[in-house]
Amino acid sequence: MTTTLLDTSKGIVEFTYKGSGPPVLLLRGGHSTRNTDLSHSSLIYEGFSLLTISRPGYDYTELSTGRTPEDFADTIIEVLDHLDIGKVQVISISAAGPTGIALAANHPSRVKRLLLEAALVTPWDNATKRKAALLFGPAEKMVWRSLRTLLKFFPDLAIKPLVAELTTENAEDYLDSLTPNDRRFIMDMLATSQSGKGFITDLAHDIPDMSRVKVPVLGMYSTKDRSIPYSNALLLKSSLPDCEIYEVNADSHLIWIGKDAHTVWNKRLEFLDQT
Known part of the structure; x- marks a missing residue:
């Protein structure tokens, strides 16, 4: 996959930008690299353009670009400005939850909606x-x-x-x-997994104030997820009463496979296709 390295004000960021149509920003979870695809690349064939930004410590993105979710959210805005993208829909997966929340909370004019897929919104134990x-x-x-x-x-x-x-x-x-x-x-x-310095950095992330998020939010979680317990979905709902929680009928953290995978895909498309 062809990647781009952007020299931002805080260091190098790696990203890919493919497809045409409404832009979707994908923030992958812990241990995921540029080659890890949990099915999201198919959004390109559904009429979206997919911007995938490697988070700090993963691939070639330097830690200096954001050791906190808030700092990296500011760096993401630099990438959007570089690509002349006004608003994006954001998908945050697993350990990328805090970054997606920080982006939506701190830059509401640049985020159209936020989709949290088995995403962390509570501190690591x-x-x-x-x-x-x-x-x-x-x-x-x-x-x-x-x-x-x-x-x-x-x-x-x-x-x-x-x-x-x-x-x-x-x-x-x-x-x-x-x-x-x-x-x-x-x-x-x-x-395709590799932690680099990214996952250790993820573990130090604090959770941004979710009550400041004013964009539409959908959270998709499984009650049988050991790594991101369903208590994350409950906290998300209590912090953002208007958000939608979809309880995925999956037997693990991997909500992208199993008997409900097709529903997860359709639910994602339904959310992203909203006007």
Whole structure:
């Protein structure tokens, strides 16, 4: 995929901008790289242009562009100005939740609506922070290299520990329920993942004041998500009473696969197609 590096006032930002039609800004979640696609690239074929900006610490985007969600939201505005984009619809995935909220709260004239997909709106718990510091700090390159080797020769051994962190269901039962396409989705996701310095930075993010968000908001969450618990959806609704919460019938954090995947896709399009 062809990417662009923009030298902003705070450092280098990597982005891609493809398609034609109303612009949609995609902010990927934790561990996701330029090559990680959770189905959103297909928005191009639905008549949208897709602007994907790598967050600080991921790909070639430098940490100096925004160590806080608010600071990176300001940098995003520089990218929009560079591309002569007035307003965007924003999709924030998982750990990108705080950035999407900061963008909508601090720059309401540039955001048309905000879609939060299994997105974090509560602080990380201390246990998660401690575990992540061990796995995705200085050792993160070795961790991902080892996982990809395991994925190549013993895929189930690589996938099982991951899904155990993503579902409240029994991990073995969850694996057994996966279709071949769902299994391929997970393997592709793992094969393209890399934390860089991004995920450790994500863990330090505070949650912006959600009550300042005045644009339409849709949150899509699963009650069986272990990594981003459904309490995030409840807090979002209590902070923004007018937002819509869609409870996805998914068995894990991965709301983009499984029996309700088609509904997630249709719900996303319905929200983005609003006038």
